[in-house]
Amino acid sequence: MAAGDPFDFSPGAQIPLSGSSGQTAATQALASAAYRDGPVDKLLDANSDWATSEVKPPRISLFEPNLGEAFSRAVQLRVLGGGRKPLIQSFGLDPQPVVEHCLAASRIRKQRDIRLTVIMLVAGVLFLPGVLLWLGAFQLRRSFAGAQNKKAGALAMALLAALGIGAVIFMIKLPFHGFWGIYLRAMLIAPLIGGFLAHRVCENTAKDLRDRWTGLLSGGGIGAKIPEAVPKNPGETAAERLRQSLERLSAEQHSNVVFYAGPKGILGMGTRWGSWQLAEELVPADPEKEINPFRSWDVIRAIHDQLRLLERSPLHTGGFPTPAVEHWVVSPVGEGAGAVSRPEGTDGFQIRGAELQKICNEQQFGAGSRHYLGVQFVLWDGQLVITLLITVTVLHKTLRIEVTGHALGPVHGLFMGKPSPRTKTVTKTVKFWETRTRNLSIVPAKEVVRLAARAPLTWYPPLLEFWGGKLVLPEPFGLRHAWADKPWRHRFMADDALRATTPVLRVVHEAALRVLAENGVNTERFAGRAMNLSGAVQDPQPRAADVYNA
Template sequence: MDSFGPGAQIPLQGSAGQTVATNALASAAYRDSPIEDILKANNDWYESTVKKGKFSLFEPNLGEAFARAVVVRMLGGGRKPLIQSFGTEPQPVVEHCLSALRIRKQRDIRLTLITLVFGVAFLPGLLLWLAVFQLRRTMAGAANKKAGAAGTGLLVAVGVLAALVLVKLPVDGFLPLYVRAMIVAPVIGWFLAKRVCETTAKDLRARWDALLSGGGVAAKIPEAVPGSPGETAAEELRQSLEKLTAEQRSNVVFYAGPRGILGMGTRWGGWHLAEELKPRDGKEIHAFRTWDVIRPIHDQLKLLERGSLKTGFPTPSVTHWIVSPVGDGAKEVARPDGENIVMYQVKPHEIQRICNENQFGKGNRHYLGVQFVLWDGQLVLTMLVTVTALMHTLRIEVSGHALGPVHSLFLGKPAAKTKEVAKTVRFWETREIKLPLIETNEVVRLAVRAPLTWFPPVLDFLGGKIVLPEPFGLRHVWAEQPWKHRFMADDAIRAATPVMRAVHAAIVKVLEEHGVDTSAMAGSSFTADPAPKKADVYDA
């Protein structure tokens, strides 16, 4: 056990930056990997799912599905409340999703024109080629997988048959010429479409790589900047982004049982200090309320970075939180509203009332939190302090919450597409060959999706989509446990002692000022096992 009297603070190295986690999540909007990859990022509490469509030919890739799912969930009309993304700035992530959708929309406009000229005008030939590619993909098993021998053989057979038709048909007459054109025109359209797709793919991959390399890349969303008072769509988008930022700054959080506080991570440890209040020197205790104890603790926690060692703590964020309980399996939360709420923020006088009155029984609770954002947003440590006064007992509890790094899926940089093949002479050895950035199947998939870009619900029905886990927040649903990273685990454990020293010093000072005998507190300590555990899973 530690004795929390005066002493040197244990330093923590870290940065208040949030760039790594934010950029990692934003990079998902530009990715071209299979949509099923999002399932790899599922954790113990939150699972994204992939809703399959009717035809694999219309199936989106990860970037297309992710960007649309995030934008609809976070900016869509009538959306459910969001969970704060601690350690991350959600607005830049959403802006990159909008930017990725815009880049793809511009590509789809060009592909649609190509489809109209070389496809719709020669519709029978287009339908024939599409049927072949759909059958080939079905035989291969799924999108973005190499077609099997049977599928490739089918494509070759159709190509040979088309060549025979071109040669054997009579030269004179409109119909023979049209039949030739309807076979050749989709192939010419495919060649032009491939050039368009390759240009866009290089742009998207460059942005993906820049975000993860730390160089940064700007999200281009001119549609969010109204050019005139009559541009209602741009004004609504701008207001939605402002609303997103306001909700991110809300001081109301939700406790979901074993899942901990949503957005802050699971509770890995708890400490408590309970003291019977006795007057000093036989005099009466000057009356005080729990808010009178919380305020000095707040002031003391603000001074954590001013340690006697030069390294010291990183600058903490100290906030008064209103915590509302929700069920473990709850799929949505309800943010409070009324005259005591302004822009998702509970007013100070209401915070003080909850602190003084809501300590036992029903109702929301008040917690004072000190939060450290470390490892460029990859680790979020939150220590929460609550004060309870019941009869002649003052009880102070400190709980530690840790939100780990975003899943490694979001940290992977774009890699060249390659495959291993056997050498011609030394057939027992293999070598890597580079594959085209955009393959034939991909060009066809993008071309058939392009005209439906203006009808997203239809595209979702035909190709499928990502279903995000609820209650949704960008950060916590794709977070891993910090205990898998040795230094992150050490940082979480080491942060507890200095915080409790500060809390202990503030409590002794305020009690002495109100005439309470604090002699017994000089050697007292917060009681807890310092090892991390699932503190909210009660083994009754």
């Protein structure tokens, strides 16, 4: 490895296994987006309060991508591209399987595009004038179909129909004979034969993609196959770079550095909906003795040890699952920040040891990152992420213990929908008062034309994005928070977020009071304040804790 190469976080060449860990409902829902069809504009409906994606409109609508194509391309480029910006952690899901499914979906579509390109070359090179005429007709049809003026659209469709009838009459009574007569007839017929073959290819691929889409949302499905990420010999540098990028993604997901974006809260954890503060003066328990010197880290360490026992209860009635207790370093960024940067000195995206204690004990006032102890519950198969953060500060003679609640809700309902068959309801000929429903092809004719027109350009995606538009992901980007809803619309999720606060707050106060008593501090005022907070925390109403009224 050269001196300038990034650190390799993995033990060696491995086969990425989708489904080995973190296969929750949220993970599978987002992964299914790679296999979806339909218009890409639907993704705009899934924008959250934390991030907003955009769709660049196409210059030629015939080249525009569908939802799955745009999603897979955008995620791959943002997560695995060279010189990419830091990512926001995706709490409640594993981002690596999502990216692997994007790669697998792109590989399936690439194989389809190779077959379509061969068909286009045979039908297009030998009978290019006819292909251009048909493509022009379909492009006009797409343009007129999307016209705002319905009368103009209907008139244009009638004009196209008249032109089609005229073309048929012209083909029957051609003024040419011999070779040119045969060629002109074949020029109009060959694209139709190529279209039939292209439809078969598109139909088979669409069935494969929809099976994978359905399988993921059903809790299983076929694993993502990405052999291009497994180097077979030392000379395959592209495969090695892809493998390292996937490993880097996994390492960055476990970083303990997060970013506070003002009223948007902590990116990836959600907005701050509640805040409870205990602040009292440090007074010696014995007036004749001084307080034993202690630091914020001593209180945090005691709280940490006590929080790890949250799942224990005197009654066997279920209760808390095992929580994740983690030391977080929170860096401030602007509400509209377009990017984040991780602090220098991180080792494998982690801040540990003496550096972590220094931030906890010294960076309590003024500029710089702050230390928080977090207890996190991932519930509802990853659809709900509850995070309670604890910070301890000592300024002059005042010790302050603050507990804040953050909640991130389920991924948008758009990602939970399964594919539905295309059907058409028609009136019966004889029994006209009855109707019957018949299934249509998965891929309509206009979709076959779109795919066939895009196929020869897929070898160079930037050119395809220039003509067809693309999906622009929100920044700072994280897979989880970009398309997450708030949990307050779901009664049980809201209840879980509110119920978790009271026991955590009491455990924090209990551990802190014990440390204060051991170091000769009068805990009478602290205990009284803790009792008041224990009652106030039971207010069953989330608040916008990060919004300050001037």
